[in-house]
Amino acid sequence: MDILVPPYRLARRVERLKPSTIREMLKVTQNPDVISFGGGLPAAELFPVADVSAAQDRVMRARGAAALQYSVTDGVPELRAWVANRLRRDGVAVHADDVIITNGSQQGLDLYARVFLDPGDVVALENPSYLGAIQAFDAFEPDYLAVASDAHGIVPEALETALGAADPKPKFLYLIPNYQNPTGNTLALERRAQVVAICARHGVPILEDDPYGEITFAREPWPPLLSHASQGAVTYLGTGSKMVAPGLRVAWMVVTDHALRERIVTAKQGADLHSSPYTQYVFHAYVEDGSRLDAHLDVVRATYRARRDAMTAALAAEMPAHVRWNVPDGGMFLWATVGAGIDTEVLFEHAVRDGVVFVPGRPFYPAKDRGDGMRLNFSAMPPERIAEGIARLGRAVRHLGG
């Protein structure tokens, strides 16, 4: 028999698919002596293991066969109703029939891109923006229009100018309004309706990605962009990954325009038929008791806030004056710029040797044109270890900064 010799004749698009820098880095940092600010992991010790297990037991007693059988593509009705109820609490007019359950928000990004993007289309996004989203979009070969952002999120004047000048117009604007990944910045309340109005005027729909909106340290969550939008102008992505646990892979899209929703459901049919009804029912059986969920969220918020405080205190103690950082009032990340002409990809190489890692900022910029930033995760480890890690990082910075 003849041998079929690779390389195969693969699709052109796969040449653009690069393994995620972050996930490749996670492999490197399996070494327990290395302190990693590089991941985006929720605190595993807070996972409600016993309560999820008890929820599973209730599901299997009450509806075991339904949990294990094939199911509908858009998601089990009980969970879709819960999602709609939770958003209605924030004053957003959402119905269960607007919701699609996905395998993590990453699948929501993929499905939305699938439905909107042809090669050469344009996606507008914040600068910097979330690497995982860029990776999802890259599979469909778009170009990017990076819009200036500041400490209060995307800049409305910059957005107006960019959309006005854009030819072709972007197919959509991708935004993380709350505790953005990677910067930790939040879109100011007064900018929200403005951003929605600018996009509507230019006929550009918005993909609002909100994984961290419930992880607030100092205030009630702000209403999502979805609450400012006319029908179909905003598609909203929410997830149970940071509220409860990422391992269940339970997330949701809210698509109030039903013609668009039908397209996305059809795309999901082709992609994986449907998400697991088993995990959907288990997640629902855990969250349906609102007081239990709220008590859990209070613990998560207090813990992450203490860890943020530990990180900012350590930064203040350990870093030379040319290093700057923000103090996010929620989420899992802060953003530091090192100054002194230091490239954080170079810093990374030194930091690994000192036993600490982070994510260098360059890959988060679609044009890869800024190398002075770094994303630091504060959710995944206790304060003492955060302090030790920042001390190591301080040594690496001072080594390079002279």
Add this chain to the structure above:
Amino acid sequence: MDILVPPYRLARRVERLKPSTIREMLKVTQNPDVISFGGGLPAAELFPVADVSAAQDRVMRARGAAALQYSVTDGVPELRAWVANRLRRDGVAVHADDVIITNGSQQGLDLYARVFLDPGDVVALENPSYLGAIQAFDAFEPDYLAVASDAHGIVPEALETALGAADPKPKFLYLIPNYQNPTGNTLALERRAQVVAICARHGVPILEDDPYGEITFAREPWPPLLSHASQGAVTYLGTGSKMVAPGLRVAWMVVTDHALRERIVTAKQGADLHSSPYTQYVFHAYVEDGSRLDAHLDVVRATYRARRDAMTAALAAEMPAHVRWNVPDGGMFLWATVGAGIDTEVLFEHAVRDGVVFVPGRPFYPAKDRGDGMRLNFSAMPPERIAEGIARLGRAVRHLGG
């Protein structure tokens, strides 16, 4: 604020994405008075609900945090090792590092198509072939080369001729060698090495989809095409959906060429980061006891065999002579041709009124050029109901057949 009026400017490709005929039909048949041979559902009353629940309890006690945390894209190592071991039993040289865990085999179809297909590329497949695969491939806008199949699967001479004449060559050949969906036919043992050799000679890799291979009624499973292949020539899709339960969405790809595997893992990162470690661990904790799994499979096989017998007996009793069917020795489906010039899409309209449904054959043919067949599922209901459903179907056929 201006209103953003749909329609959106969607991707060209979505115009080809049609909702699955089968899944749309499942919606219609929620009426419990309608007997449905149309789905492809395993028998829910056989699901090992208590054993899966007990497996979950063990997982949550032993490794709850790992089950609920983010995980690796290619799947948890224990489950990949189990997949490799099970295939090695059949004499296939597979290692845990060749395996990728997916959300059902449907995601395997999607990822493979993603990595191989540009618009206008050609996919070779059996005629007829599985609708869900055609739907997954359609998202990447291929053309199809349908190769003649008979009662013993794809015809080697027809494959040789088709691949020899094809310009451009197909990017891959898609096959379900065991108890094919929709026909229930199995690729003859003596054709297997032949098919692999023909494809290798023409430089066409094979995507082997094997959801039903373990659901045998009369013999041991035959070795997969994978066992005849040199490195990378065959990618194999297996699943827990029919062995245990589809609701867990645990399935696997075996990709022995590691450069190709890396491409597929990267595509999965973009699509959904990773599959649920929770369901992977639960599935593994259920199947790792081989004697428990074998006992369960014996019950599934005996039950489905009895249901197949009930269906073929009812067909013999109820159908006029112009209706023909096969007697598959495994799987979940048989294929009937009605003859007498009856189009099964017309028959479907009559059958619904008589309280029975099936899947008309036309959509399974890529060219939609044959309307005399129908797919009948025998796994989902007890013998008495099968007999009643076939009696109703017999009345509809006689009504049309004169």
